[in-house]
Amino acid sequence: MYTGVGSPMPFKIVAMLAGHTHSKARKSGIKRGNVVKVENEELRAFVAVAQTGSFQRAAELLHLTQPGLSRRIKRLEEALGTQLFSRTGRRTTLTGVGRQFLPMAREQIAQLDSMLASIREIAEKRVSKIRIASIPSLLSGVLPRALRKFASDLPQVGVQIFDGNHDYVLSQVRSGIAEFGVTSDCGDDEDLTFERLFREPIVVAVCEASDAVLGSTVSLSALKGERLIIGGRDSANRLALEMLMAREGISLRWFYEVEHIASVVALVRAGLGLAIVPAMSLEGSDSQGVRLVNISEPSMARDIGIVRRRSRALSPMSETFRSALVEEISTRRRR
Secondary structure (H helix, E strand, O other): OOOOOOOOOOOOEEEEHHHOOHHHHHHHOOOOOOEEEEOHHHHHHHHHHHHHOOHHHHHHHOOOOHHHHHHHHHHHHHHHOOOOEEEEOOEEEEOHHHHHHHHHHHHHHHHHHHHHHHHHHHHOOOOEEEEEEEOHHHHHOHHHHHHHHHHHHOOOEEEEEEEOOHHHHHHHHHOOOOOEEEEEOOOOOOOEEEEEEEEEEEEEEEEOOOOOOOOOEEEHHHHOOOOEEEOOOOOHHHHHHHHHHHHHOOOOOEEEEOOOHHHHHHHHHOOOOEEEEEHHHHOHHHHOOEEEEEEEEOOOEEEEEEEEEOOOOOOHHHHHHHHHHHHHHHHHHHO
């Protein structure tokens, strides 16, 4: 990983201040939506002075002359249009704006270091790994096909997948553990952004050997009296379904309740009841012995896409996997 804090970079980085929350932008005094172009060496100089509290010690740390360091700080302050340090005698402290800008600068530096490390790993063909998160229902078809494409492009790169419910995926992305997640729409979130990939229908799964008499479509109210299987209360699908039923005045009874979608499908295949599930949870081998019935009224679907942090760009390797996933979705639509 690149750690030479004093080494100049041969290109400029772009500080996307619009990627930070509205409250941070308002407190810092920096106008939301501005794009400020600064040199990486200027950010490193700013962080060094903030950490040491001294221009002299920061200059020594970066192997610079003190006038050279001062010029970098001056250029940064001019680019941002605000003063970052307050100088009283020999004492140097951050201004209010400087305190707000410090975590932004550190994040930019860490992001650049991570990008350079990823590029070097690819160039040197070293074994590496990316981390993503996904809801379990996508692990039956779409995600594995994208993983195969990714493996053919970068055979030395491993993928760690954090699979869990919608809230779990969002938490992994928000904390930075996963670079991005594949899940349903995260709504209006100040930390996360959602890139829609496709719309997935919600259907009824029924055992092919079941006595249940269902045609190619069924209304939700027609399921009253059927033995139904439902996922756990932490499931975003269950929450959306129960809100819809309340709105439509429909009352259904759950006979079996399990935590995971794979368990729901297993009970359906065993003929214990019907389940209302996302269509893609039954792709591939999971569909054997189970047929899907579309819900005609009210129609049900959810948007599936990529969730990522607003303030952080994807690493080159994660961007490669994202492209493989988007390509797989496009191929699926053409079938």
